Each structure stands twice: as C-alpha cells, then as structure tokens.
Amino acid sequence: MINRLQLDFYTRDVLELAPDLLGKKLVRIINGEKNDYYITEVEAYRGTEDLACHASKGRTKRTEAMFMEGGHIYMYLIYGMYWMFNIVAGKSGIPQAVLIRSLMGIEGPGKLSRELELDKSFYGESLLTSERIWLEKGKKIIYFNSGQRVAVDYAGDYWKNIKWRFYISDDQIQAG
DNA sequence: TCAATGATTTTG
DNA sequence: AAAATCATTGAT
Numbered sequence: 135m136i137n138r139l140q141l142d143f144y145t146r147d148v149l150e151l152a153p154d155l156l157g158k159k160l161v162r163i164i165n166g167e168k169n170d171y172y173i174t175e176v177e178a179y180r181g182t183e184d185l186a187c188h189a190s191k192g193r194t195k196r197t198e199a200m201f202m203e204g205g206h207i208y209m210y211l212i213y214g215m216y217w218m219f220n221i222v223a224g225k226s227g228i229p230q231a232v233l234i235r236s237l238m239g240i241e242g243p244g245k246l247s248r249e250l251e252l253d254k255s256f257y258g259e260s261l262l263t264s265e266r267i268w269l270e271k272g273k274k275i276i277y278f279n280s281g282q283r284v285a286v287d288y289a290g291d292y293w294k295n296i297k298w299r300f301y302i303s304d305d306q307i308q309a310g
Numbered sequence: 311t312c313a314a315t316g317a318t319t320t321t322g
Numbered sequence: 323a324a325a326a327t328c329a330t331t332g333a334t
Contacts, residue, residue: 177329186329196318214315216330233329244330285329 137270141262144204148223148230151204152178153300155221155232157307159272162250163265171250172272175236175301177283181229186289189229199258200229209257216244219252221261238304278302
C-alpha cells in the first residue's frame with residue numbers, strides 16, 4: 135500500500151506516462167495471492183485527433199473509460215476473444231490511455247490479460263483504490279526503445295507510423 | 311497463411 | 323436488421 139503509485143503519476147500527458155510505465159511493478163491479487171509483474175511494452179493512444187485511438191470516433195459507451203481521470207482502467211474485447219488492458223492517462227475529459235502490451239515473461243496483450251485474469255469486470259476500476267490490482271514503483275530504466283504501434287493500419291499514414299510504442303528487453307529489467 | 315469469435319459500430 | 327470492423331493469438 136505504501137508503495138502504490140498515486141494520482142499525480144497518472145494525470146500527466148499520455149506521452150509522458152507511457153514510457154514511465156516501463157519497469158513499473160504491476161501487482162495483481164488473484165484468489166488472495168499477491169502476484170508481481172513488471173511492465174516491458176506499452177503503446178500510447180492520445181485524444182480524439184489520434185485516428186488509431188478508439189476515442190477518435192467519439193465518446194461512446196465503450197470509450198467512456200478513456201475520458202475518466204488518469205489511473206482508471208479501460209478494458210475492451212478484441213477479435214471476440216482477447217481482453218486488452220489499458221491504463222487511462224491525463225485529466226478528466228481528455229481521452230488518453232496506455233495499452234499494456236507485455237510484462238516480463240508474458241509477451242502479448244491478449245496473453246497477459248488471460249494470465250492475470252483481466253476482463254470486463256475491471257472496466258473503469260481505479261488503480262488508486264482497487265484491492266485487486268495496482269501499480270508500485272518498480273525497476274529503474276536506463277533507456278527504452280520506441281517504434282510504431284501494432285496493427286493500426288486503418289489509422290492512416292501519419293498515425294500508423296508515429297512511434298508511440300515503447301519497450302525494453304527483459305534482461306535490461308533484471309539488471310536494473 | 312488464416313480461422314476463431316463476439317461486442318461495438320456502421321450501413322461498407 | 324444486417325454487415326463490417328477489429329490495439330490478437332495459435333494452429334495449419
């Protein structure tokens with residue numbers, strides 16, 4: 135509890151928050167058991183102008199969580215089978231979120247949600263108050279890599295090419 | 311290389 | 323009301 139990251143960590147712009155999430159400890163309580171994971175790959179989705187961001191289509195029941203204050207969770211189902219786990223960034227009313235793509239030892243957003251048992255019931259939950267999931271200060275990251283976001287070809291040349299995916303390698307985190 | 315699989319969004 | 327879309331994964 136004492137290490138839980140607080141509101142000001144999340145209420146920054148998503149482009150500041152996303153890379154800062156790398157190396158952070160994700161704590162998940164499953165059946166009373168505490169599990170620790172370290173974030174190794176993320177993607178930023180930023181506002182209504184970002185055509186890859188779900189909120190670019192407007193404020194709907196599905197995207198409502200992205201408009202919440204930073205620190206909330208945005209979940210959605212993709213391809214009928216995989217829940218995507220996103221952390222909302224920034225101030226209330228501005229749709230920004232970070233997709234968590236990989237954790238140390240678990241590569242892939244669909245796989246990590248399955249492993250951590252994350253589903254629709256986490257939609258809109260707060261990482262500041264939840265008793266089953268939160269973030270803590272993790273490992274220090276010396277540097278990180280960036281690249282294009284994955285599977286966003288529909289967003290047009292500019293938005294699909296922009297380097298808003300941030301990642302580190304597992305060995306880097308062990309050393310850190 | 312492509313099927314699985316279903317909520318959400320659009321009318322393709 | 324029907325069809326298309328889709329921030330993926332794992333098996334052919």
